[in-house]
Amino acid sequence: MSPNPISTLIPDATLPTPVVPGVAGRCVVVAGLARSGLATIRALKAGGARVIAWDDNQPARTAGAEAGAEVLAPDAIDWKAVDLLVAAPGLPLHFPRPHETVRRARAAHVAITGDVDLLFAACGEARYAAITGTNGKSTTTALLGHIIGRIAGTTAEGAPARAAVGGNLGIAPLALPALGAADLYVLELSSYQLDLTSRFAADVGVLLNLSPDHIDRHGDFAGYVAAKRRLFDQQPAGATAVIGCDDGPSIEVFDALAAEGRLRVIPIAATRPVAGGVWVDEDFRLIDDLNGGARPVMNLAGIDTLRGRHNGQNAAAAYAAARALGLAPDDISAGIRSYPGLAHRLETVGHIGPVAIVNDSKATNAEATRPALDAFRRIYWIAGGVAKAGGIASLRPWFDRVAHAYLIGEAAEGFSRTLGDEVRWTASGTLEAALDQALADIAADAQAGEGTALLLSPACASFDQFKSFEHRGDVFRAAVAARLEGRS
DSSP, X not given: OOOOTTSOOOSOTTOOOOOOTTOTTOEEEEEOOSHHHHHXXXXXXXXTOEEEEEOSSHHHHHHHHHTTOEEOOXXXXXXXXXXXXXXXXXXXXXXXXXXXXXXXXXXXXXXXXXXXXXXXXXXXXXXXXXXXXXXSHHHHHHHHHHHHHHHTTSSSTTOOSOEEEEETSSSOGXXXXXXXXXXXXXXXXXXXXXXXXXXXXOXXXXXOOOOSOOHHHHXXXXXXXXXXXXHHHTSOTXXXXXXXXXXXHHHHHHHHHHHHOSSXXXXXXXXXXXXTSEEEOTTSEEEEOTTSSOEEEEEOTTOGGGOSHHHHHHHHHHXXXXXXXXXXXXXXXXXXXXXXXXXXXXXXXXXXXXXXXEEOTTOXXXXXXXXXXXXXXXXXXXXXSEEOTTTTGGGGGGGGGEEEEEEESTTHHHHHHHHTTTSOXXXXXXXXXXXXXXXXXXXXOTTOOTTEEEEEOOSEEOTTTSSSHHHHHHHHHHHHHHHHHHHO
């Protein structure tokens, strides 16, 4: 069974979902009808709005109609009568070119927003912790949600009455339960979602790290960073910003926010001490210097669900955010120790003797794969799919750990050129073929022991052969289970 720490952490699952206020009798267009769009339709209809919906795909349009919206093509909508456009996070706002609904809304001077702002409008009394960054945000969100969920509704220090986890991770914002002033939302927010916010104000905002990603959507790296910065620009004075200080661009954000003096800015790091913050030392101990004294609070070594130095950064961020929310160090440490892990992110799905079989399907770019390669001594690596800009050249410092690479999907040819003669590789084509070849090679490897992994960490998007990275990881997990059952 895969770990699932991302469901709503609420004892009473019958709580109503949010109702968007101030839209009764108004005309709202919802563009993009995946899970966030359908939840938005329901929340707007509950608020009394007339909802027009559009998606470029026919099955999604059918789902929108079933949710209660009037489905009209962008050129059939009377935009002069529209009060608001709610765009799905995946809809291009500027680059490579605006979606047609966005272009027409702007021409008619219609305001554009997203579902995160609508959740905040509906449930603004609740507290919010929001996590963003290029990599690690899903793990950090799930970890923080787990820490808080263990004590929600108790008399423990800082415990909210109820808590819910979602956003870019798992449950769409407007599909989460409606919460009040004693409650807390823990949201993972992508740059796409933040690009659509203008009112959302988190009590605690977390930026883990920054490296080039989604450049096609934001135009350049500066545009991508600006989207992430919106999380902090919209926080109220005195709110908390937790900033990773392990990379140059994030340090620049930290320095700028600290110089402004408007927010309480907490540095966290996995590679070095940070005065007044939280970091992981060379012995993998979590160090709390929030009040001075640099006190070790726990050792992260041996927590399999937080394997690797990158997860030290995730743990430091979750710890700092939980402390900022008022939780006690002992409660936070207990939550970190009991964290069940996140599906598709360094998820151990089986063993062959001492060799771990690891599903890291969520690694959709080289920067996300780097921590996985760093976590093991000897690796049988399954990689490939739809390559991102730069491919895997940045992973060359870890090539000496790769006993053999098995290349799948569209990226196989390009990856093989990068690996060249430095790494033994096989053009496997499919995930199942790669798994079988890796299992055979491991069986013949006398060096395969502790610290060895059969690792699916594709460094690629999945859409050439799978519906999503989740689908890719599920297929891998099922294939591993079938082969291990056959062995037994």
